Amino acid sequence: MPRPRRTQISIEDTPYYHCCSRVVRRAYLCGNDSFSGKNYDHRRRWVESLLMKLEGVFAIDVAAFAVMSNHLHVILRVDVDSANNWTDREVLQQWHQIFKGDDLTHRFVKGEIVTSEEVPILKHVVATYRSRLCDISWFMRCLNEPIARQANQEDNCTGRFWEGRFKSQALLDEAALLTCMAYVDLNPIRAKMSDTPEQSDHTSIQLRIKAAMKGEQPKSLLPFSGNERNNNFKEIPFSVKDYLRLVEETGRIIRHGKHGVISEKSTQLLSKMCIPSDNWLKLTTEFGRLFRGPVGTLEELTCYCEHLEKRRRHFSRCCLLLTTG
Template sequence: MPRPRRTQISLEDTPYYHCCSRVVRRAFLCGDDKFSGKNYDHRRSWIETLLFELETVFAIDVAAFAVMSNHLHVVLHIDVETANRWTDREVLEQWHKLFNGDDLTRKFAKGELVEPHEVVRLRHAIAIYRSRLCDLSWFMRCLNEPIARQANQEDNCTGRFWEGRFKSQALLDEAAVLACMAYVDLNPIRAMMADTPEQSEHTSIQLRIKAALKGEQPKKLLSFIGNERAHQPKGIAFSLQDYLELVDDTGRIIRNDKRGAISENSAKLLRRLNIPRDNWLKLTTEFGKLFHGPVGTLQELTHYCEHLEKRRRHFVTSCQHFPTD
């Protein structure tokens, strides 16, 4: 039986989560449907456009994404600090980008005077909206529901488009985050939808490579901030160049028609993560099969379960792929 989403989210342990949504009927999310003969590639742009629109509204950053033929992957970073820094009016302005609110919230957002007897109700609404703007379920709801309606309209049908629930996994440490991002970024290569990461359309890795060629990072994605941690802005605590090289090396290895090897620079990054080469390849090719719940070392999994008051540590055997010192 599926567990309530609140029993899977522990911001005390990690702000990073991997989410996956799959279509429930035969029609493809995108790509060619051999049964109907139709092509749905244009739906990829629906997903990507809406994903980044939501990123500007929510206090949630996109670290990685890949839109596949019948499912999509996103790695998200929940930025509670940003949500807490927003003023009351900023919270309402953000919320009203997606939802109408009510007469009271619209009045306050416009700077109009609020009656004393309305203050309690207004504060209650602001607190709810602030919480929702850094809520994983609300983010995925606002992503999946419009796409489902648009696809149903195009297919001239009704009913479910997505499976009943999106799947989410807590990524409990740096190694889990990087392994999951690489797994997501290499999805098109494993599925033979692309030969190289830079040819993988509608993926985060393609955006990062295109920006890197200009000496930049995509503004729409959570940035890599390097190895130094002190006085750094929010971001992924690794070198972008190291990550791109590691993904490229891994992509060459997992393709049967290419010859590749882990370079010395990539090997240094894996040693820093304390992940053996064979474990890394298994993680980036079988991540979805290995993990059906939280991802990380046994120690991090134990802390996660304690904070969520779980009596049992599920998926313990998968922790062996993230060895501790």
């Protein structure tokens, strides 16, 4: 039975969450439909464009994403501090980028006089919007609903386009984040949609590779800090160069008919994250099957369950793969 989202989100334990949405009917989100002969690749641009827009509106950062033929992966970081630091006017300005608002909110944003009777109403509205702008459920709602309406209009049909709810799982530590990011970025290669990460269209790894060639990082994606966890997990706590090397080498191994090994430098990154190199290929190819709930060390998983008042540590056996050989 589906669990309420509040029983899966614990910002106290981690701001990082892996979300996945899957289409419910036979029609493709993107790619070629062998039954009808139609191509839906243009829908991938819809998703990526809207995803980047929402990243600039919400107090939520995008760490990784991949738009596949019938599902979407995205790794999000909730930035509650940024939302709390916005002024009331800034909150409404952010909200008005995606929703119409009402006469009261627009008058306040313009600097017009608000009566004393309207102040409590305005305060309540601002508090509600501030909370929503750092809420994963609202982020995914604002991503999935417009895509569903646009796809239904194109297909000349009605009804559900996505499954009832998106799936989300907490990434409780650096090892879980590194593993899940690699899993998401390597999705097109595992699905044989592309041969290399740089050829994987509409993915975060392609954006990162293009930016790295200029010595930059994409402004629309959460940056790498290049350091260990010394920034309260506010940036991805490892080097972008090390990460791109690890993903490229892993992709070469996964790709059918190709051979390769994980280099010593990539092995050092895994060792720094305490991930056994012998488990790495299994983790990055079977992540979706292995982990159906929160991902992290047993210690982190225990704290997470205690904070959410869970009686059992579900999927704890799979979490051992992150720390044991």
